Amino acid sequence: MSVAEIERSIIKKYRKTIWRRFIKGINDYDLIEDGDVIAVTISGGKDSLLLAKLLQELKRHGKKQFELLFLTMDPGYLPAIRKQVEDTAAAMGIPLQIYDSNVFEVAEDMGGEKPCYMCARMRRGSLYDKAKSLGANKLALGHHFDDVIETVMMNVLFGGSYKTMMPKLHSANFEGMELIRPMIFIRESDIRQWVKYNDLTPIDCACTVTAKENFGARAYVKNLIEHIAEENPNVAMSIYRSAENVELGAILGYKDGEGKKHSFLEHYERRE
Numbered sequence: 071m072s073v074a075e076i077e078r079s080i081i082k083k084y085r086k087t088i089w090r091r092f093i094k095g096i097n098d099y100d101l102i103e104d105g106d107v108i109a110v111t112i113s114g115g116k117d118s119l120l121l122a123k124l125l126q127e128l129k130r131h132g133k134k135q136f137e138l139l140f141l142t143m144d145p146g147y148l149p150a151i152r153k154q155v156e157d158t159a160a161a162m163g164i165p166l167q168i169y170d171s172n173v174f175e176v177a178e179d180m181g182g183e184k185p186c187y188m189c190a191r192m193r194r195g196s197l198y199d200k201a202k203s204l205g206a207n208k209l210a211l212g213h214h215f216d217d218v219i220e221t222v223m224m225n226v227l228f229g230g231s232y233k234t235m236m237p238k239l240h241s242a243n244f245e246g247m248e249l250i251r252p253m254i255f256i257r258e259s260d261i262r263q264w265v266k267y268n269d270l271t272p273i274d275c276a277c278t279v280t281a282k283e284n285f286g287a288r289a290y291v292k293n294l295i296e297h298i299a300e301e302n303p304n305v306a307m308s309i310y311r312s313a314e315n316v317e318l319g320a321i322l323g324y325k326d327g328e329g330k331k332h333s334f335l336e337h338y339e340r341r342e
Contacts, residue, residue: 071268073163080120080127084264091215091255092124099237101250102128106136108208108250109201112166114142114155116265116272117212121253122164125210139204142166143196145173151273158271167204171196198244206247213251216258216292219309223291234313 071079081089096102110125112118125138140159144152152168159166173192194209201209218235225233237254241247253261265272298305318324323333 071270073161076162076268076270077123077127079264079268080123081131083267084260087260088120088256088264089124089127091257092128092252095237095252095254095256096128099254101238101252102134102136102208104135106134106208107139107204107206108136108210109139109141109197109204109206110210111197111212112140112142112155112159112164113212114151114158114273115212116261116270117214117253117258119158119162119164119270119272120256120261120264121210121212122159123162124252126163139201139206140164140166141197141200141204142168143173143193143200144168144170145193146171154271154273158273162270169200194249195243198241198247202244202247208248208250209241210250210252212253214253214256214258214261215306215310218254218313219295219306220288220291222309222313223295224287227291228287232316 102108108125110118110122112122122140128134129136129138142155142159147155156166156168171193173196198209213235222232222234225231235251235254237251239249241249295305295309302308319334321334323331325331
């Protein structure tokens with residue numbers, strides 16, 4: 071597929087399932103403003119490649135005036151993987167800015183039983199730092215709808231907490247920087263179909279650490295949701311909406327914005 075054909079597929083063939091849901095996320099959560107300089111994080115995977123093309127199309131046809139940077143951090147990819155990332159981006163008309171780091175190596179040394187968690191935190195911090203140094207005020211990540219609901223379930227089942235992936239967040243460590251997730255309403259199955267239709271070759275995780283073992287918590291939750299969907303086709307949306315419909319009067323406790331824990335007993339009124 072040519073670059074023009076790839077771009078046309080987004081606003082034509084996948085207009086309903088991808089483009090409109092992308093626009094809905096942008097509008098519903100006020101993710102982009104005039105004057106923004108957005109650093110788009112490109113790992114070379116299917117999600118970040120689609121995000122790059124969506125933002126390019128929005129810049130070309132949208133009403134907001136903003137600038138785009140396309141950042142790829144090489145955390146220690148094998149040479150063949152790095153070349154694949156570079157070649158695929160070039161074929162898609164995505165002008166990458168690549169820089170090197172040793173995140174994979176450090177994550178393996180420090181991660182213990184959670185190298186993926188350590189890797190994600192370190193990669194994000196590195197990307198924030200690089201993006202800010204280049205004049206960006208926002209960092210765009212390629213998380214999609216299924217990432218969001220799987221994260222909710224992983225936190226409930228394995229973390230003993232209720233948290234979701236927010237559409238946007240102010241960075242706690244990089245003043246003036248904000249994280250945005252423009253693909254929050256797009257389903258992973260539709261991304262896979264778009265990739266297949268355009269005959270693209272994205273990479274998978276390409277991690278040199280977890281390739282040594284099987285880290286399957288997210289895969290377990292993904293399969294669990296798919297199994298429940300066989301009986302309840304609306305389960306995915308129910309999980310998502312649960313993060314919009316929290317009843318503070320019907321939970322045992324919560325943490326405020328400063329991390330302080332509160333119990334329902336603080337506001338409990340005894341009645342005869």
